[in-house]
Amino acid sequence: MLRITVDMNLCESHGQCVFAAPDVFAFDDDDYLVYEAEPSPDRLDEVRTAAAMCPVRAVAIEGVSP
Amino acid sequence: MKRIVVAGASLAGLRAAQTLRAEGFGGALVLVGDEPYMPYDRPPLLKSALMEGTSYAAQAKAQATATDLPVPGDLDATWLLGTRAVGLDAYGKTVRLADGRELPYDGLVIATGAAARVPAALTPLPAGVHTLRTRDEAAALRAALVPGRRAVVVGGGFLGSEIAASAGVCGLDVTLVVPEERALLRQVGYSASQFIAGLHHSAGIRVVGGRRAEVLDGGARLTAVGLDDGTELAADIAVLALGAVPNVGWLAGSGIALDGGVRCDERLRVLSTDGTPLPGIVAAGDVTDSLGHWSNAVEQAAVAARTLVHGDAAQPLAAVPSFWSDLHGVTLRAVGRPDIADEERTAEYNLAGRHLEVTYHRAGRLVGAATIGRNSRLAAHRRLLAESAFARA
Numbered sequence: 001m002l003r004i005t006v007d008m009n010l011c012e013s014h015g016q017c018v019f020a021a022p023d024v025f026a027f028d029d030d031d032y033l034v035y036e037a038e039p040s041p042d043r044l045d046e047v048r049t050a051a052a053m054c055p056v057r058a059v060a061i062e063g064v065s066p
Numbered sequence: 067m068k069r070i071v072v073a074g075a076s077l078a079g080l081r082a083a084q085t086l087r088a089e090g091f092g093g094a095l096v097l098v099g100d101e102p103y104m105p106y107d108r109p110p111l112l113k114s115a116l117m118e119g120t121s122y123a124a125q126a127k128a129q130a131t132a133t134d135l136p137v138p139g140d141l142d143a144t145w146l147l148g149t150r151a152v153g154l155d156a157y158g159k160t161v162r163l164a165d166g167r168e169l170p171y172d173g174l175v176i177a178t179g180a181a182a183r184v185p186a187a188l189t190p191l192p193a194g195v196h197t198l199r200t201r202d203e204a205a206a207l208r209a210a211l212v213p214g215r216r217a218v219v220v221g222g223g224f225l226g227s228e229i230a231a232s233a234g235v236c237g238l239d240v241t242l243v244v245p246e247e248r249a250l251l252r253q254v255g256y257s258a259s260q261f262i263a264g265l266h267h268s269a270g271i272r273v274v275g276g277r278r279a280e281v282l283d284g285g286a287r288l289t290a291v292g293l294d295d296g297t298e299l300a301a302d303i304a305v306l307a308l309g310a311v312p313n314v315g316w317l318a319g320s321g322i323a324l325d326g327g328v329r330c331d332e333r334l335r336v337l338s339t340d341g342t343p344l345p346g347i348v349a350a351g352d353v354t355d356s357l358g359h360w361s362n363a364v365e366q367a368a369v370a371a372r373t374l375v376h377g378d379a380a381q382p383l384a385a386v387p388s389f390w391s392d393l394h395g396v397t398l399r400a401v402g403r404p405d406i407a408d409e410e411r412t413a414e415y416n417l418a419g420r421h422l423e424v425t426y427h428r429a430g431r432l433v434g435a436a437t438i439g440r441n442s443r444l445a446a447h448r449r450l451l452a453e454s455a456f457a458r459a
Contacts, residue, residue, distance in 0.1 A: 018445045027442035
């Protein structure tokens with residue numbers, strides 16, 4: 001199972017995760033980041049890129065080091 | 067491949083090393099860094115150096131460690147820090163270090179970054195003149211941002227505007243000197259630069275447009291910055307934010323094509339002067355002849371590392387550039403290439419509400435977008451750019 005968390009205390013809405021994995025991360029109508037906590041495992045590559053691209057390292061994948 | 071040397075121990079070098087391991091490289095990994103520090107991150111470096119408004123050593127130290135990039139415990143690399151690479155034998159596959167050591171390699175990642183550009187006409191720099199690129203430079207600048215001082219910031223790009231805004235927050239009397247009519251005009255066009263000019267104005271920052279710094283007066287210690295129209299701006303400190311020069315001096319005579327940085331193909335293979343890739347050499351980050359942005363360095367580092375491991379099977383770099391700038395309490399974000407547009411369309415311009423949305427077009431095609439406080443709109447434009455056959459150049 002693929003499980004992700006975003007530390008919203010760190011998140012600065014840079015949007016790099018939305019760019020990297022648009023089916024997992026998005027901005028809502030109020031411009032806050034929303035995301036699917038347990039996306040399909042076939043999204044692993046995109047989610048890994050999303051975590052790597054986050055400038056404030058707010059995206060964590062369970063069991064995967066940054 | 068038994069041994070890979072990464073020349074440069076900053077963001078791009080570290081990310082390349084991490085990707086090499088993630089892609090299964092099990093050989094010896096050596097990172098060489100000229101600064102005596104483990105990899106640190108530049109954007110928070112600027113923020114912590116400038117945004118706090120105080121200059122106490124203890125705070126500076128706490129902030130400095132906060133900019134350290136996390137290094138995975140299982141990276142299994144050898145770190146040669148405080149050691150500069152001074153020469154490359156691209157055919158003998160050896161890197162020469164300042165202390166005389168020679169490092170043979172099977173694969174080489176060139177990630178030596180860039181240094182602040184200082185025009186020769188302004189040197190030697192009197193005391194009180196700063197640049198901002200490294201951790202040490204950030205600490206020195208931070209200590210100089212004393213309330214009440216007169217600061218002249220020179221430079222029309224993002225860094226100049228960010229430093230001017232931050233110096234204003236720190237209580238300095240700030241003048242920003244820019245070569246064009248307004249700051250950021252060349253980078254993000256008419257509308258967004260107008261918006262930033264409005265923010266500068268509200269913050270009490272004087273902007274002198276269409277001028278360049280020509281002379282730094284004062285001998286040993288700065289007293290004034292002289293402009294190209296003869297104007298003298300009295301100053302206690304000056305900050306030169308005039309762009310960056312890739313650190314390629316050590317590659318002179320190596321056979322690498324060096325014009326405006328290390329020249330690479332779309333897989334980040336380093337090209338020789340005759341245009342062919344050199345064996346086993348890739349490059350990433352600000353040392354390349356590409357756009358120097360955070361996300362660009364990270365994307366290049368991953369592609370460069372995969373190219374070393376997988377060769378032609380590696381995916382070429384296909385990302386849409388993106389960058390941001392924090393100033394006056396807002397974040398200007400951009401995707402694509404606003405700088406190459408021949409037309410811009412302003413969908414929203416609300417200075418009081420801190421909202422901006424501009425798209426950039428070239429020959430009628432979308433090439434970029436910039437927003438303030440409109441993240442979902444930026445993401446939508448970014449998606450269109452990624453889906454279109456958007457070419458990086």
